[in-house]
Amino acid sequence: MSTEDQARKLDESDPGHRSLFHIPPAEGGEYPESAYFAGNSLGLQPRAVRAELVAELDDWARLGVEGHLAANRPWLPYHAQLTGPAARLVGALPSETVVMNSLTVNLHLLMVSFYRPAGDRTRILIEDSAFPSDSYAVRSQARYHGLEPDTTVVRLDTGEILDFLATQGETVALVLLGGVNYLTGELLDIPAITAAGHAAGAVVGWDLAHAAGNVPLRLHDWGPDFAAWCSYKYLNAGPGALAGAFVHQRHHGNKELPRFEGWWSTEEATRFEMAPSSRPPSTVEAWQVSNPPVLAMSPVRTSLEIFDQIGIPALRERSLRLTGYLEELLDEILPGRPITVLTPREPARRGCQLSLRVPDAEDLSRRLRVESGVVTDARKPDVVRIAPVPLYSSYHDCWRAVRALAALIPEEA
Structure with missing residues (x-):
């Protein structure tokens, strides 16, 4: 196995941005900080969040309702501060991007x-290992339209999607697929699947929960109809943080599209005329419903500033190096041990997550945390997910994780 000294030297030459984040203390083991690999579930807190959130609270205490216009960052147009950085993050136009809900x-x-x-075109195509919330959502949409979910929702292995669209796309x-699969860490071919879906006459949407902040995205150029993502995983905006949404420019202003509306769905210039009917703008903001929650938006804004400063291309390059190093270390302990890497081996087909099939995943994840200070997460019955996040994970973290796995998983007889 590569040595601890080698891992430390790699960190000296390729340090990442760990100092920008609070690293949780280790629950066990010989090191004071956790080796934190659960950013695919909840990202770590940026150090800047506390002061910036307190500043919003101070403005509220000092100004009351006048903070909508007089706060240091006025609340009325607050959501617009997030639009540009979010659009750059996912490769979209500002008019196609909004942070909400x-x-x-x-x-x-x-x-x-x-x-x-309509007619024979009713099916919803998702991946067989889709995140449960997506599965529940599309099944409920089928029921809402009076359709039977078990026959309307088609679940496929990711390798079957293109063939299915070619043969049964009508x-x-x-x-509606996950850009990066939550369970396996596989990065799907978003442009190819989008093109195939459109060629078959279908609408194409993407859940980018595990892709935003993890891999480069070019939503405007790739052309999906819509997409959505959360901000609490790789975007490090806090538990339950506000999400993002994308609607491609070609749909803006289409009066034939049904849409739920609320106060923030109407154009900004006439919002306070209090008219009984909305005048939706020709942007994705027509899909907004409610007054933006400023205190929830503040951590998202702080996080997006970090991504703007560093840039997804630089983070992706470090991700490839860091995840590749973890994979090399795992290969050194795999022979003779009951471990299988589920994530694709090709770097271009994955983000920064490696998923391991192991016996008794939940107990193994618990022991990694309490005995070695290595924080992973488990998915029943047999998957442990390890995500070396390029912003704050280190090569030494990877070395610690593999050493701990070697100690906890005995060789097969």
Whole structure:
């Protein structure tokens, strides 16, 4: 196995941005800080969040309602501060991007517009290992339209998607897939699947919960109809943080699309005329419903500033190096041990997560944490997910994780 000294030297030459984040203390083991690999579930807190959030609270205490216009960062147009950075993060136009609600709420609001079953074209295509919330959402959409979920929702292995669209695409109304699969860490071919879905006559949407902040995205150029993502995983904006939504420019101003509306769905210039009917703008903001929650937006803004400063291309390059190093270390302990890497071996087909099939995953994840200070997460029954996040994970973290795995998983007889 590569040595601890070698891992330390790699950190000296390729240090990342660990100092920008609070690293939780280790629960066990010989090192004071955790080796934190659960950023694919909840990202770590940026150090700047506390002071910036307190500043918003101070403005509220000092100004009351006048903070809408007089706060240091006025609340009325506050959400617009997030639009540019979010658009750059996902490769979209500012007019195509908005931060609002939570992920599944956004998916439902978007499916109101874009899932329009008719005739024989009723099916919704998802990956077989889709995140449960996506599965529940599309099944409930099928029921809402009076359809039977078990026959309307088609679950496929990711390798079967293109063939299915080529042979049965005329029955598909909506393709809704995870850009990076939450369980395996596989990065799907977003442009190819989007093109295939459109060629089959289907609408194509993406859940980018595990892709945003993890891999480069070019939503405007790739052309999906819509997308949504959360901000609490790789975007490090806090538990339950506000989500993002994308609607491609070609749909803006389309009066034929049904859409749920609220106060923030109307154009900004006439919002306070208090008219009984909305005048939706020709942007994704027509899909907004509610007054933006400033205190929830503050951590998202702080996080997006970090991504703007460092840039996804630089983070992706470090991700490839760091995840590749973890993979090399795992290969040194795999022979003779009951461990299988589920994530694709090709770096271009994955983000920064490696998923391991192991015996008794939950107990192994617990022991890694309490005995070695290595924080992973488990998915029943047999998957442990390890995500070396390029912003704050280190090569030494990877070395610690593999050493701990070697100690806890005995060789097979």
